[in-house]
Amino acid sequence: GQQVMQIPQYQHVQEGEDFTTYCNSSTTLSNIQWYKQRPGGHPVFLIQLVKSGEVKKQKRLTFQFGEAKKNSSLHITATQTTDVGTYFCAPAGDSSYKLIFGSGTRLLVRP
Amino acid sequence: GAGVSQSPSNKVTEKGKDVELRCDPISGHTALYWYRQRLGQGLEFLIYFQGNSAPDKSGLPSDRFSAERTGESVSTLTIQRTQQEDSAVYLCASSPSGTWNNEQFFGPGTRLTVL
Numbered sequence: 001g002q003q004v005m006q007i008p009q010y011q012h013v014q015e016g017e018d019f020t021t022y023c024n025s026s027t028t029l030s031n032i033q034w035y036k037q038r039p040g041g042h043p044v045f046l047i048q049l050v051k052s053g054e055v056k057k058q059k060r061l062t063f064q065f066g067e068a069k070k071n072s073s074l075h076i077t078a079t080q081t082t083d084v085g086t087y088f089c090a091p092a093g094d095s096s097y098k099l100i101f102g103s104g105t106r107l108l109v110r111p
Numbered sequence: 112g113a114g115v116s117q118s119p120s121n122k123v124t125e126k127g128k129d130v131e132l133r134c135d136p137i138s139g140h141t142a143l144y145w146y147r148q149r150l151g152q153g154l155e156f157l158i159y160f161q162g163n164s165a166p167d168k169s170g171l172p173s174d175r176f177s178a179e180r181t182g183e184s185v186s187t188l189t190i191q192r193t194q195q196e197d198s199a200v201y202l203c204a205s206s207p208s209g210t211w212n213n214e215q216f217f218g219p220g221t222r223l224t225v226l
Contacts, residue, residue, distance in 0.1 A: 033214065042202060042217040042219050043202070045214035045215065048212065048214065050212070096209070096210055097142060097161070097167070097209035097210060098167065099215065100156075101146075101153050101154040101156075103152070106151075
């Protein structure tokens with residue numbers, strides 16, 4: 001079945017440094033969603049990307065969808081301690097209703 | 112309006128016992144999903160409901176796992192004869208409709224510990 005690889009598995013940064021997580025698929029994706037899960041919390045939707053090459057920004061977060069729609073990235077500029085958590089990419093699966101969650105990238109931020 | 116709620120928040124049980132986990136989705140959401148999340152891991156899809164039918168049960172790990180949903184409302188995930196490997200957080204999510212462009216709204220989860 002469809003699988004996605006998310007890298008890195010985790011990253012520890014100093015507050016103020018940038019952070020990027022990558023999501024890669026072997027197949028073309030119709031769309032991809034990103035979620036954030038705070039420690040001890042539940043996943044919360046961040047954004048959805050649909051178009052090839054799409055770039056969306058939310059304050060310090062920049063989301064990109066690759067031109068071939070096989071990969072995506074999330075970049076955080078100048079991390080803050082509030083950014084701590086696990087970031088999951090979730091492309092739509094082979095079926096129209098299903099999301100395939102990546103393994104997640106855990107972000108730790110040193111104050 | 113209220114978000115997705117789940118109960119109990121924590122459940123400790125002995126190996127071999129049955130457990131029932133409950134999910135109350137957001138009112139009006141026709142799609143409902145169950146996931147399992149082991150400690151430090153990603154989300155493992157279990158089952159998808161559209162209304163009260165379950166067109167995709169492909170993620171249920173074994174026949175000890177079953178789920179049902181009443182109309183477009185409450186869902187119950189039942190695990191029979193629990194095993195230690197069933198220990199995990201069970202997350203429920205709902206969305207307005209079961210299409211790929213809908214975000215999923217997650218509940219707080221039920222942490223299941225099997226002793």
